[in-house]
Amino acid sequence: MTIFHWILLAGFVICLLSCLYHFFMALPAGKDIDYATPDAKTRQAVVYSFTKAMSPKKKETAFMHLPTYTAGIFYHLGTFLSLFLVIFIFFNVSFPTWLAYSIIVFLAFTSICGLSILIKRMTSSLLKNLSNPDDYFSNILVTGFQIITAIYLLLNTGLEYYFIITTILFLYLPIGKLRHTIYFFTARLHLGIFYGRRGTWPVKK
Amino acid sequence: MAGEKVIIMAKNNSLTEKQKKALKLLKSRLNGRLLTHLNSCVHCGLCGESCHYYLATKNKNFIPGKKVDIVSSIYQRYHTLAGKVAPRLYGAKDFNDKTVEELIDIVFGACSMCGRCSVHCSIGVDVPYIVRTARSMLVEMELVSPGLQSTVDAAINTGNNMGIPRDEFVDTLEWLSEDLEMEVEDEDASIPLDKKGVDILYTLNPREPKFFPLSISAIAKIYYAAKENWTLSTNVYDVTNYAYFSGDDKGAKELTERLCDEMSKLEAKTLVLAECGHGYRAIRWEGPNWIERPYPFKVISVVELIGDYIRSCRIKLDPSLNKLPVTLHDPCNMVRGGGVIEVQRFVIKNAVENFIEMMPNRANNFCCGGGGGQLAMSEYAERRIKSGKIKADQIRKTGAKIVATPCHNCIDQLMELNKEYQLGVEIKTIGELVADALVLEEKSN
Numbered sequence: 001m002t003i004f005h006w007i008l009l010a011g012f013v014i015c016l017l018s019c020l021y022h023f024f025m026a027l028p029a030g031k032d033i034d035y036a037t038p039d040a041k042t043r044q045a046v047v048y049s050f051t052k053a054m055s056p057k058k059k060e061t062a063f064m065h066l067p068t069y070t071a072g073i074f075y076h077l078g079t080f081l082s083l084f085l086v087i088f089i090f091f092n093v094s095f096p097t098w099l100a101y102s103i104i105v106f107l108a109f110t111s112i113c114g115l116s117i118l119i120k121r122m123t124s125s126l127l128k129n130l131s132n133p134d135d136y137f138s139n140i141l142v143t144g145f146q147i148i149t150a151i152y153l154l155l156n157t158g159l160e161y162y163f164i165i166t167t168i169l170f171l172y173l174p175i176g177k178l179r180h181t182i183y184f185f186t187a188r189l190h191l192g193i194f195y196g197r198r199g200t201w202p203v204k205k
Numbered sequence: 206m207a208g209e210k211v212i213i214m215a216k217n218n219s220l221t222e223k224q225k226k227a228l229k230l231l232k233s234r235l236n237g238r239l240l241t242h243l244n245s246c247v248h249c250g251l252c253g254e255s256c257h258y259y260l261a262t263k264n265k266n267f268i269p270g271k272k273v274d275i276v277s278s279i280y281q282r283y284h285t286l287a288g289k290v291a292p293r294l295y296g297a298k299d300f301n302d303k304t305v306e307e308l309i310d311i312v313f314g315a316c317s318m319c320g321r322c323s324v325h326c327s328i329g330v331d332v333p334y335i336v337r338t339a340r341s342m343l344v345e346m347e348l349v350s351p352g353l354q355s356t357v358d359a360a361i362n363t364g365n366n367m368g369i370p371r372d373e374f375v376d377t378l379e380w381l382s383e384d385l386e387m388e389v390e391d392e393d394a395s396i397p398l399d400k401k402g403v404d405i406l407y408t409l410n411p412r413e414p415k416f417f418p419l420s421i422s423a424i425a426k427i428y429y430a431a432k433e434n435w436t437l438s439t440n441v442y443d444v445t446n447y448a449y450f451s452g453d454d455k456g457a458k459e460l461t462e463r464l465c466d467e468m469s470k471l472e473a474k475t476l477v478l479a480e481c482g483h484g485y486r487a488i489r490w491e492g493p494n495w496i497e498r499p500y501p502f503k504v505i506s507v508v509e510l511i512g513d514y515i516r517s518c519r520i521k522l523d524p525s526l527n528k529l530p531v532t533l534h535d536p537c538n539m540v541r542g543g544g545v546i547e548v549q550r551f552v553i554k555n556a557v558e559n560f561i562e563m564m565p566n567r568a569n570n571f572c573c574g575g576g577g578g579q580l581a582m583s584e585y586a587e588r589r590i591k592s593g594k595i596k597a598d599q600i601r602k603t604g605a606k607i608v609a610t611p612c613h614n615c616i617d618q619l620m621e622l623n624k625e626y627q628l629g630v631e632i633k634t635i636g637e638l639v640a641d642a643l644v645l646e647e648k649s650n
């Protein structure tokens with residue numbers, strides 16, 4: 001293990017602990033007790049919240065903005081894939097050439113998706129009005145992470161740069177907007193519980 | 206005026222006592238749910254089209270994400286390390302005069318807390334919950350919109366939000382009771398007042414005795430047909446709870462406790478709520494949390510009760526008595542925020558010949574623009590009417606001649622929209638439609 005391995009490992013541990021902290025703080029507990037008698041089963045609603053309610057057919061934010069929505073989905077897939085690849089790169093596991101090239105092409109595409117979202121944020125007056133520097137930085141960081149993952153797989157060199165960028169990503173993730181990695185799940189959970197108790201999700205007959 | 210009060214606050218970074226109180230309240234409310242929603246928005250900006258304020262005005266500050274952002278930015282600034290260390294990077298904002306003024310305009314003047322955006326949000330941010338939290342902060346600063354505050358004050362000080370004196374209320378009900386007796390040609394028919402040991406304690410929106418007594422007559426006729434054992438209280442009858450809208454939990458609790466006390470005083474079994482969207486949500490769903498205990502009685506909407514009457518054949522309806530095409534406006538707090546979604550459709554379909562759904566509907570319905578206490582805040586009236594254009598367009602598209610809605614608040618707004626956008630429709634409660642379709646049993650001997 002090189003010093004960069006250790007740095008990355010430390011970054012990962014800090015990230016994990018911070019994320020766990022955020023996650024447990026955001027779970028329903030204590031002051032979240034709801035004294036109103038529920039009208040329906042919440043478990044079903046929580047499942048609905050994570051599944052059907054997320055379907056692009058149900059969400060205006062998806063079906064009215066299909067290009068952005070699709071770009072967002074691919075961008076997130078690229079991020080998850082890159083995060084998954086950290087394990088392999090950390091342990092120096094090599095891929096068959098066809099697989100490596102497939103991943104590179106996919107990550108190139110998802111990075112373009114990320115860049116297109118960044119350009120939209122920089123040019124749309126509505127988004128500029130809503131954005132703060134963290135929104136731009138987070139996008140650049142994540143897109144950069146995908147690009148450097150692809151470059152490393154392609155050239156098999158520059159491991160130190162890859163480790164540094166990945167460490168920065170890990171350290172930044174729980175602080176800025178990227179913390180929605182955790183809060184997305186608790187938001188769906190809380191919304192599912194909220195609409196579930198009341199019988200709004202799924203509709204009480 | 207709220208604006209004047211803002212000016213006397215201390216400059217920028219030095220927090221006034223009131224600002225400190227507001228931040229303290231925010232801190233005290235930081236449970237898992239609030240933490241989640243304050244931290245979730247990704248600023249994707251895709252929610253504009255879900256909000257009638259943005260759709261009608263195209264004002265960039267009215268997209269739901271922006272409303273979340275202003276509250277979240279204050280939270281970031283005072284309750285997160287990142288916001289304290291690098292506020293600019295995270296868009297964390299000082300809680301100063303400018304922010305407070307912006308906050309007032311956004312949370313009182315540009316959001317009806319309808320929750321439509323939450324259903325469609327990319328993440329699932331509960332926008333009305335955040336907006337109400339911000340309103341509660343403004344309660345701490347005594348910066349609630351004056352019209353809304355006076356509605357809450359009237360309810361707390363006089364027992365009903367319109368300040369109707371008890372004698373006047375009793376007179377109206379006695380007159381309506383005599384009317385009912387004549388209409389159904391039965392001297393036993395009446396509107397029972399303060400009767401003990403009943404199955405049902407019925408509540409009213411004070412606008413009914415004041416301006417729309419016929420909606421009370423309609424429900425009384427339905428109760429008569431169903432041979433219901435019911436009563437109205439002459440002391441505690443107000444179904445509304447504008448403290449829910451203003452963000453005043455103490456006031457909301459006080460109003461809820463009064464209803465609970467009246468239920469036990471009259472030894473009633475079920476509390477039946479008049480057709481009122483926010484009243485349903487406030488009493489059915491929020492009330493137990495304000496009083497921090499579950500109710501020892503059942504709470505239902507009168508629409509649910511009518512649904513039960515139809516299913517159990519306690520009342521008989523003839524839809525041919527309502528020939529004109531009818532559409533339904535779903536009140537946000539009763540439907541999306543309350544879960545009463547299908548029963549009003551079942552009732553209307555049994556009461557009218559031609560029912561046309563408005564599109565979109567149910568949990569996707571658009572707010573009429575009158576929710577969130579907007580009707581009480583005259584300073585935002587122009588914006589309210591403008592934002593109602595989305596609803597007016599929806600109504601026009603149905604081609605219906607009658608718009609039914611189980612909410613008196615919505616009725617007020619729909620009446621204004623009817624006039625402003627020349628819709629040429631009639632606005633009715635569900636109870637009125639049902640009463641018009643009632644087939645009364647011939648009284649034997």
Ligand code: SF4
Nearest residue numbers: 256316317319320322
């Ligand atoms: S709750 Fe309703 S009014 Fe408020 S931002 Fe969301 S859609 Fe708009």
Ligand code: SF4
Nearest residue numbers: 246249250252270326
């Ligand atoms: S859709 Fe949701 S996450 Fe996106 S800007 Fe609107 S409130 Fe924020």
